[in-house]
Amino acid sequence: MYIPRPPHNWKVTKKQAILIQKKFSKKVSKVSNNKTFKLVAGVDAAFSRNGQYCIAGVVLWDIKKKKIIEHHTASKNLIFPYIPGLLTFREGSAVIAALRKLNMKPDLLICDGQGIAHQRRFGIASHVGIITGIPSIGCGKSRLIGEYKEPSLKKGKGSPLYFGSEELGTVLRTKDYVKPVFVSIGHKMDLRSAEKLILQCCTKYRLPEPVRLADRLVATAKKKFHC
DNA sequence: GCGACAG
């Protein structure tokens, strides 16, 4: 699929990265336009053992048929350190490269990480959503910011993630008795729809199928990097 | 200054 060149450089300093996030966070849309989300792309990343490369993977998933349509990986040199809140500048370029390899355009992107449940309301899901223009959801495995009460133990139960009085997302139980995930709006999305979509994609495991499969994909690709 | 801190 065609993805325009990002409106900023990936090779930036820490201060520039923060300014970029502040600038583009203003463009995030918390409204869902598309009513039909048929093709869902799950995105994840891994790193080579020597820590030199970032390997991103994307799995295009038919939400109705529960089948993989396509899958691709892309690797990039790591040029940015891991700093909480600036994850995007570490994985972003590889993720976009992997998405460019898709033949079909996804209706939705689910990223491994936060959307607006972020210091500057611009986590990786929001960032990728803004660059691609595709609706996106952040589905993190742990908390970045915000407070919450533990959700009930049954699948489908959720508890709001708050930053003061601001609702940033939902701590959602996607499997009985299993640690919940952190769901937040990425872009062109509303929280209720995001929760429903994540639950729809969680068939048998904690993570949404497209994301879980992308995770496996990059784990395999990583082994082929002998460094 | 201290502690927290997506992947």
Place this chain on the structure above:
DNA sequence: ATCTTGTCGC
């Protein structure tokens, strides 16, 4: 994220 084996529990 990554380094790593077995093991307890729904």
